[in-house]
Amino acid sequence: MKRAVSVIYLLLFACGLAFAQATPYKVVFDLTSRDSLEQIAVMRWVKEISAAKPNAMLEVVMYGKGLELVMPGKSTQLSAVKEAMKNPNVSFAVCEGAMKNNKVSRDQMISGIKTVPDGIYEIISKQHEGWGYIKVMH
Amino acid sequence: MKRAVSVIYLLLFACGLAFAQATPYKVVFDLTSRDSLEQIAVMRWVKEISAAKPNAMLEVVMYGKGLELVMPGKSTQLSAVKEAMKNPNVSFAVCEGAMKNNKVSRDQMISGIKTVPDGIYEIISKQHEGWGYIKVMH
Amino acid sequence: MKRAVSVIYLLLFACGLAFAQATPYKVVFDLTSRDSLEQIAVMRWVKEISAAKPNAMLEVVMYGKGLELVMPGKSTQLSAVKEAMKNPNVSFAVCEGAMKNNKVSRDQMISGIKTVPDGIYEIISKQHEGWGYIKVMH
Numbered sequence: 001m002k003r004a005v006s007v008i009y010l011l012l013f014a015c016g017l018a019f020a021q022a023t024p025y026k027v028v029f030d031l032t033s034r035d036s037l038e039q040i041a042v043m044r045w046v047k048e049i050s051a052a053k054p055n056a057m058l059e060v061v062m063y064g065k066g067l068e069l070v071m072p073g074k075s076t077q078l079s080a081v082k083e084a085m086k087n088p089n090v091s092f093a094v095c096e097g098a099m100k101n102n103k104v105s106r107d108q109m110i111s112g113i114k115t116v117p118d119g120i121y122e123i124i125s126k127q128h129e130g131w132g133y134i135k136v137m138h
Numbered sequence: 139m140k141r142a143v144s145v146i147y148l149l150l151f152a153c154g155l156a157f158a159q160a161t162p163y164k165v166v167f168d169l170t171s172r173d174s175l176e177q178i179a180v181m182r183w184v185k186e187i188s189a190a191k192p193n194a195m196l197e198v199v200m201y202g203k204g205l206e207l208v209m210p211g212k213s214t215q216l217s218a219v220k221e222a223m224k225n226p227n228v229s230f231a232v233c234e235g236a237m238k239n240n241k242v243s244r245d246q247m248i249s250g251i252k253t254v255p256d257g258i259y260e261i262i263s264k265q266h267e268g269w270g271y272i273k274v275m276h
Numbered sequence: 277m278k279r280a281v282s283v284i285y286l287l288l289f290a291c292g293l294a295f296a297q298a299t300p301y302k303v304v305f306d307l308t309s310r311d312s313l314e315q316i317a318v319m320r321w322v323k324e325i326s327a328a329k330p331n332a333m334l335e336v337v338m339y340g341k342g343l344e345l346v347m348p349g350k351s352t353q354l355s356a357v358k359e360a361m362k363n364p365n366v367s368f369a370v371c372e373g374a375m376k377n378n379k380v381s382r383d384q385m386i387s388g389i390k391t392v393p394d395g396i397y398e399i400i401s402k403q404h405e406g407w408g409y410i411k412v413m414h
Binding site for chain 1: 306308309341373394397399401403404405409
């Protein structure tokens with residue numbers, strides 16, 4: 001009996017620790033804009049965070065017109081995206097629904113870009129898993 | 139004693155399962171803009187998600203100038219809103235504070251629209267209950 | 277054995293209560309815009325919430341160009357900010373990275389403004405602690 005109660009206290013203590021620990025640096029960025037100011041903003045944040053915290057998990061989810069960030073001829077930030085992708089903790093995910101709506105095929109985007117069936121579901125899944133959420137908009 | 143420990147393991151296992159299960163499709167959309175591009179965007183997302191996942195729980199919370207989405211004469215998306223409302227899992231909630239600030243009465247909005255005392259509190263309550271959050275902005 | 281099981285039921289019940297209780301009024305506002313419409317919007321929300329719920333915890337995190345909200349000569353809402361700061365539950369936090377990027381020193385901002393090393397991390401930490409998140413954008 002006493003041991004069972006001890007186990008319970010240990011569990012509660014462990015739960016307490018779990019809640020008290022520092023926030024992990026995990027952010028999903030929501031990019032729907034084609035505006036170059038938004039492209040510049042999100043890539044600056046990714047670059048700065050990645051430099052200061054190389055273990056930070058960062059994902060930029062693009063839907064609506066956001067996918068232009070990774071399209072040669074449309075993006076003002078192609079080299080920044082390619083540079084950021086060298087860090088395996090940074091990823092870029094394009095919504096396949098947005099690709100269809102905008103008649104964009106895979107070969108119109110730089111290589112190595114992840115696609116997801118549904119950008120909004122990708123974002124809320126990350127939120128559900130405890131990632132922070134930032135809407136990109138200047 | 140052994141049974142107590144077994145119960146504890148079962149509980150931990152159940153908790154683990156609860157966290158590991160797929161993210162439920164629940165989204166609260168935050169609409170503060172009167173811009174027709176935002177009206178078009180949110181109604182496209184609601185329509186597409188609703189078609190693909192009829193059980194998805196979706197709520198569009200309107201405050202600021204967002205309430206124009208459901209006002210005849212102001213909205214470009216009235217028929218899309220009415221169509222979306224046929225799905226009982228889709229709801230539209232207007233902030234009563236925004237109605238007051240903008241001198242909008244119930245009869246200036248299409249019928250069947252839910253109102254809430256405080257749009258921001260409605261949004262953060264949904265977030266607290268585990269709904270995903272999407273700020274509508276192109 | 278029976279007592280151990282009772283304790284477990286009590287714990288589960290307590291957890292259930294914890295999840296069922298009303299959402300606390302805690303909001304972190306994400307301000308990246310220098311647009312006066314955004315400055316007006318966020319200060320109206322802070323004022324209205326603070327008047328209706330004096331215990332609400334509110335924090336406005338400024339990064340990007342958002343820091344102009346608290347800069348004399350740039351802000352259209354200086355007196356509203358000063359008024360809001362009289363409530364100890366309301367705070368304003370400027371990202372030190374944004375200060376550096378925009379070459380803004382502490383003495384260019386009104387006094388009493390908190391600074392944080394990283395505005396995005398400040399926001400996701402609040403989210404992690406259960407605060408609601410609102411992106412400020414009209």
